[in-house]
Each structure stands twice: as structure tokens, then as C-alpha cells.
Amino acid sequence: MKTSRLRRSLLLRSVAFAGMLMASKVACAEAPANWPTRPVTLVVGFAAAGPTDMIARILAEQLSIKFGQPFVVDNKPGAGGGLAAGLVRKAAPDGYTLMFASSGTLTILPHIQNSVRFDPIRDFTAVGLVANYPYFLVTPASSSIHSVDDLLKKGGESNAALTYGSAGIGATNHLAGEWLSRAKRLNATHVPYKGDSAAVADLIAGRVDFGFIAGAVAFPLVKAGKLRLLASASATPGRGPTSVKTLREAGIKGFVAEPWNGVMGPAGLPTPIVVKLNAAINDIMKRKDVVDRLAAVEQYPFTGTPQQFTASIKEQSERWGTIIKDAGIKVE
Template sequence: MNFTRRTVLATAAATGLAFSTLASAAGYPEKPVTITVGFSAGGPTDIVARILAERLTQKFGQSFIIDNKAGASGAVAANQVKKAAPDGYTLMIGSSSTLSIIPYVQKGVQFDPIKDFTPIGLVASYPYYLTVPPDSKFKTYDDLVQFARQKGNQLTYASAGNGAINHLAGEWFKSDTGINALHVPYKGDSAAVIDLAAGRVDLAFLAGVVAIPQVQAGKLRILASASSAPEKGLKGTPVIGQAKLPGFAAEPWNGLMGPAGLPADVVTKLNSAVNEIMTSPEVKARLLTLDQYPLTGTPAQFKDFIQKQSAHWAGVIKKSNITLD
């Protein structure tokens, strides 16, 4: 075989490019990485994102920085990350409401949770609690339901925003109990808890990381848990899906995502790191103090999880006749 000078140079250039690409992938991350969070600081999604970012920073020796872009149940953040370069330096903590609810029920959503993002790894889930102000006249679950079933009695309930899991949980709760309650949306759980503690709204389904410190400070009270299993959540708390409304459960979850087209080797590297972090005894113990429960899995399992969760909440939406503008 004859090699011309041009062929040799071209081959050398291509080989050099290949080695350069491999070296770059092997060195990822080579600069700070931004993790976008679609909810306000201090909420459950933000808190677990900061724990993950802290550990990723320690593992890789590069800063993983949280960027809060609250609004539209995470859609503001999702639309921003969707347009980012798929190089691994702009990521997102995707949530159940952002990925499994609003793309299918809310008009004007400009992203597809499967086509527009690369799933990297599941991170954590947590149960919601039926929570009321500290001076509420409702001392038990039954007190609240019996009052709100009576003609002329209307309650108000707060949520993290239209399409959030605690919005759907509230509508599902209304449908199955037959109570009368008006939805009041906020930009995140931490914003909703301010008005709930002040008694400006009557109830909310809140994450433990938000509700429990307020309960300990005497600023809120918990009536029941919306956990999927009795072993999750506060011991001694009535579980709605066991004793009251069979099958009722509201457990949001989070996972790490990137824009569509993220290089497979970067995905593999990040997935391995996330799974390692979420299974470490130190992180598991820390999450449990925040009433959060680690999740792990492959990117393919994360994708399948999103699709199954979408089907589940679609059933809830249909049963409860929920509409989102």
C-alpha cells in the first residue's frame, strides 16, 4: 500500500484528534459545573441538590455550583438547560413534577422530558405530610376531613406551584375525601410554608425537610403522612394510604439530568459518581435526618422510571379531573 505525504498527515491529524478527545473525556470535569435547580433555595429539591453538589465537588476536585431558577414547577430551569451545550458543564436536578407531570398536562410547555434531556441518575425521594398551622382547630386527620365535607365549609391548601406533586396530591385528596378546598400555588415549598405557618392557608402537603423543623419549632403541626410505606417518614404518624385512602401516596423524587446529546462517557462517569455518593453511609445518614431516602440506578432505569411515574400521575389527573392552565 502506498502512503502519500497528505495521507500520512491526515491520518496523524485524525489520530491526534481522537487522542485529544479521549484525554478530554478522561479529564472531565476540567472546569466548574453548574447544576440548575428549578425551585427556590431551602426547599427539598434544593437541599438534596446541594448535598449532591458538595460530594461531587469533593470527588472530582472541581466546583459543582447550584443555580436556582424557580418558576413553573421547574419548567423555567428545564427550558434553560434544554438549550445548554451538551458538554457536561450544565446539568439539572430534575423533579417528579417537572419531568412526569407538567409536560403532559400543562399548556405551553416547551420541552420533552425524554427527547430533550439525558438521564444520568436517580438521587432521592421523600414523602409529603398533611400539615396545618400550629393553632389550627384541626387536631387530627378526621377533624379536618369531617369539617371540610360539610356544606358551606371551604378550606385552602398551598402547593409548590401548579403541577407540583403537592398540588396533585391536594386535588387527589379532595377527590377521594369529598372535601371542599381551594388551591393556592406558590413558587416552591419554602414560600408556601410562610403563609401556612401564619394561618393564611389551612393546609398543605409538605416535605419533611420543610415541615419537620417547623413542627419542632412549634410553627406547624403534622396530621398524617402521604408515604407509600409505613417504614418511611416520622414514626407514629398515621399513613393516609393505609388507614384512610388505600393507595394514596405522594412521594416526590429527584434525579440528575443533562441536555440531550450528553456524551456517553460523561454520563457513565457521572452516574457512577452519583450512585457511589447516594449509597455512602455518611450521605444516607445525612439524608435520613432530612427525611429523604436515597435512590440509585442506571440511566436507562432512570428513563424507565420517568415514564412509569408519568403514567401513574396521568391516572391521578384523570381520576381527579385536574386541569392546568
């Protein structure tokens, strides 16, 4: 009698557990289709009011409208975006914690900092590209360098001692200067600053010979007669003033210094959420009102599939990784 009751009890427990397991599986299967049902956090690894933050807020605003749930920007500056990456890497892959990532964080940081403990492909799910912007090659307005040819000719002289400024060691505009110098064997020395503002100030004053800066900063200074614009580092001709050619067109094969931003999730983010969010991002970035808002800060829509996003990460990581290794660049 006791054995019979024990068997019945074990059977009922097994049935109950199986029912709970089935309910859990159904809930998990249904969750991506219903996503989002509550606020979504978009973690930004840089301070508020910076270029990455500005684009993140434009996107978050539009996603909130599209999905009827708040997309909340959460700024977690630190370690070149590494702090935010670490937080999102450990988040649950349920679509409610995402990262608005920069190309520098994903494709440069792992190569220059030993303290970085993430792999941009293995530890994250690429969701969608959002926007990009080219750097522009500039010189002081007082410089005797008036063109790319002038720069290459002067920098190639054996007694040349050119300098170029950047936002700091490992910044994209540092690596752009390193790439140009190595590709054309320029006798040029890197001068790192604590941010773009300090580098631009010394460019204007003529204390450094050239540099790469974003159009939103460069164009007003060129118009004011403080800087001279030589070329665009975009892969796409026609960005910036119509008279400005790309460095590719100027004969620097394959040269591109064009940072981008995109949305990433933790590894294992369900495919239905990725597909739904990617489609929404692409739709938003094609709208004229959004394109106009991006253009106001010299940014351009940069849409595509999650697979194309992953390919962009791999391609840039390999390129910058090679330059960093060859130049022996390291930030502890």
C-alpha cells in the same frame, strides 16, 4: 503531467482528511473515559438556599472531591425550573453541562404550561436519582380535625366547605391536595399562594383547613404546637415521627407525594459518562456523613440506575398528567 500532480494533490488531501477524521473519532472515543478533565457546571433551576439548591451543593461538593475537578452550581431560577431545562437541553452532550433537576420540573411543568418546549425523556439523558422527601398532611393545631379519618369524614359531608393551601397552582402540594380530594370525594377548595411560606402562615392561623408541606418545615411547627401532623405522603413507612402513618396505610391506595431530585444531561450524553457519574452518585449517597447531612433537612437518599430514573420520570409524569387533565389545571 498536470493531471498527475492534480491526482497526487487530491490523494494527499484525502489521506489528510481521513487522518483528521480518524483522530477526531479516537478523541471522541477517549473523551468519555477521561471525563472530567475540566470543571463541570451543574445547573439548578431554583434560587440559592432553597431545598433543591442545598442538595445540589452537597452533591457538587462530593463530586468535586471524587473526580478531582470542580463541579460548579449555577443557579438559573425561572419558570419552575423550565429556564434551566431549556439551557441544558441545548448544551453540548459532553458531560460538562448537567442539570440538577426536580420532579416538578420534569413531570409536572410540561403538563401545565403551554410555553414549555421540552420532553423530559426525549430531550435529556437520565443520569441518577439523588434524594427525595415526602410531604406531610397537616392541619392547624386549633382545628377539630385530629386524624385522617376525621378529615375524610368531615370533608365528605354534603355541606362541607374545606380549604387546602399550596405553594401555587401546579405545585406538587397542590396536586397532592387535588389527588386526595378526588380520591375520597372531599368537598374541598384549593387556595393557591405565592410559595410555601404564605401557605404555612395561613395554615397556622387556621385560615385554611389542611395542606401538604415538607417535613423540614412541618416538624418544628408541630413541635411548637402550631400545626398538627396527620400523615406522611411517603411511599416508605417510618419517615417522620414514629407514630405517623403513611396515607397508604390510612387507606388511600397508591398515594405518594414525594418529590425527588436527580442529575440529568442533554440528550446523547455518552454512556461511559452516564455509567461513571451514576456510580459516583450512588456511592456518595450511601455514605453515612452524606446521609446525616440529608437527614438534617429531612431529605433521604434516593439512588438507582439511569433506567430506574427514567422509569420514575415516566411513572410520575403519567400520574400527575392524569390528575392535571381531570382537574383542568393550566398555567399559561
